[in-house]
Amino acid sequence: MLDVSDEVRAEIGDEEAERLLTGDDAPRSYDCTSCRTPGDPETDRTSTVLFVGEETAVLAFAHAGCIPSQVVSVSEEQLQGAVRSITGDSPAAAGEAPAGGAPQNVPGGQAVLGITSGLVLIGGELHPALVVEPTAPIARPGTTGPGDDFLPLLIEQGFIPVTDTTELPSPLGGWSILLAAGQLHAVLQPGTEGGGQVAWWQAHQALSVTDGWRAAVNKTQRVLVYAAPVGSIGQQPREDLLRDALDKAAAAGKLVAASMPLAGTPGA
Secondary structure (H helix, E strand, O other): OEEOOHHHHHHHOHHHHHHHHOOOOOOOOEEOOOOOOEEOOOOOOEEEEEEEOOOOEEEEEEEOOOOOOEEEEOOHHHHHHHHHHHHOOOOOOOOOOOEEEOOEEEOOEEEOEEEEEEEEEEOOEEEEEEEEEEOOOOOOOOOOOOOOOHHHHHHHHOOEEOOOOOOOOOEOOOOEEEEEOOEEEEEEEOOHHHOOOEEEEEEEEEEEOOHHHHHHHHHHOEEEEEEOOOOOOOOOOOHHHHHHHHHHHHHOOOOEEEEEEEOOOOOO
């Protein structure tokens, strides 16, 4: 019931792959690295997922219905965060609360981005969503402001202005969402000059999401990412209030969005 893809086999070697397939090195049970519910490779179709950093690699397991066997390239820092989440060495962030990312080289320069996770109802179906809002105006690189170029810079990256929140955002090529051990680690963007993906936003520590959010992303394999300038959305305690804030930001011309696959899945 265990699947080792060709790319995972190429990384771990034929000998280790065979030991997994024969059950010698396979776990008796595991928590799915995507949905975090228990799995048993003897009774559940199971995928091997190899997270590869600059210096280390971690083999994890997932329900085949949640994520296919694959290699996911991440930064060493992201990988260590995933290890802590898998082994339980760090406390999980609480619920759906917004959380600030570490200062990142975002398109507008150094900034702290707050991210809120929630479910958005579109066409009668719940979609997993992330709402990104900086803690301060973001100036274009090489300038000092006082303008806020956050949305124009994102539009240049391929985000689309939102005028109607009842429509699904367009896919954004090269970007993806890193979800490991059932928690949110990073939003990844294309690297420069054809290099691998780099973190556009990264959590200080992995962020927990609700069971409903995980169930929705396991179904769609895509996350809707909305972005608005500082002060447009705020910290909304309920998803209906979050949707109202998104609607108001869209009506004011202050909302852009894109849909992104999970890291390592087709289209990433």
